[in-house]
Amino acid sequence: MARILSMQLSSGISSRITSSIAKEKSETKIELPEKVKNSRVLILGGTGRVGGSTAVALSKFCPDLRIVVGGRNRDKGAAMVAKLGNNSYFSEVDINDSKSLDLALKDVDLVVHTAGPFQQAEKCTVLEAAIQNKTAYLDVCDDTNYSWNIKSYMKKAVDANIPAITTGGIYPGVSNVMAAELVRAAKSESKSDPQRLRFYYYTAGSGGAGPTILSTSFLLLGEEVVAYNKGEKIKLKPYSGMLQIDFGLGIGKKDVFLLNLPEVRSTHEILGVPSVSARFGTAPFFWNWGMIAMSFLPSEFLRDRSKVQQLVQLFDPVVRAVDGIAGEKVSMRVRLLSQFLLSCISSCVIVLHIDPNRLIWSRQMDAIE
Known part of the structure; x- marks a missing residue:
């Protein structure tokens, strides 16, 4: 007969933990180190649901950050900037155009790529531009081929001395x-x-x-x-x-x-x-x-x-x-x-x-x- 044993977690708490975090607690501000407190973060796809949520969360958690909302629709961009406040602005950008990306990445410290879908995307244009401009990179890719294509740029990212992280969303991530x-x-x-x-x-x-x-x-x-x-x-x-x-x-x-x-x-x-x-x-x-x-x-x-x-x-x-x-x-x-x-x-x-x-x-x- 099978015997079921209950095990303890290494933290010493019980084998089953349920934690409910109230919404207002999730809005606690995070104190960033001085050298990155005023960093500029470009969120590509920032007028969409995923990118917009990312922008809002960053502005609440880290209000000192400068949020750049990247997208193609100026009206939606203006609406998002109005929601975020004075420490943000809109940048019109086409992720399939290297010149447009280079312009958007100027003086940006981190680019967050949420402009999916990533399936059937043939080129990693955003990462290529990030490496070229020595800008830290993070995406929320959920496609197998695209994520492994991104990983093939590891040596170039290391040579450019920038962090580059793929599949950093909910799932995968x-x-x-x-x-x-x-x-x-x-x-x-x-x-x-x-x-x-x-x-x-x-x-x-x-x-x-x-x-x-x-x-x-x-x-x-x-x-x-x-x-x-x-x-x-x-x-x-x-x-x-x-x-x-x-x-x-x-x-x-x-x-x-x-x-x-x-x-x-x-x-x-x-x-x-x-x-x-x-x-x-x-x-x-x-x-x-x-x-x-x-x-x-x-x-x-x-x-x-x-x-x-x-x-x-x-x-x-x-x-x-x-x-x-x-x-x-x-x-x-x-x-x-x-x-x-x-x-x-x-x-x-x-x-x-x-x-x-x-x-x-x-x-x-x-x-x-």
């Missing part, structure tokens, strides 16, 4: 940190060998990301899913392999489906986990049905950014309307199975919920003999 923490805990706390790690993601409606998540999701349907099974690379059909996953408090059980995401490869190659996969699901449930139906469209169509953008324009008003009913919650569950003492399997899970009003996270670690 925070999810990678969650995975690394689970692997660290397995090796150091339970002295076990990681065997299988699974990423599970859920969003209600657009998850607050606006049309970008629609573009990303549709483009990902045109890519074969890369996963790893006992060290072997395997390819699977997108939005297949449905599992019902319990996302816990406030979310419950949701259906999730396979997608090709960059954290799978990095977890396998860098963290050394033999079996890795990632799944995503949304709500209401009929959006999942729509994604399944769209996965049968020709891959050539789904890889065409212009055609996908037409689909996004068609569906976006409907998604926004449904968001008002379904909400904009995001939840991530990362689970690691590891083996120790030859016969005991350890299951460790981190769950993170994000909604407009609070952040809830938990970690639990059990052993099944």
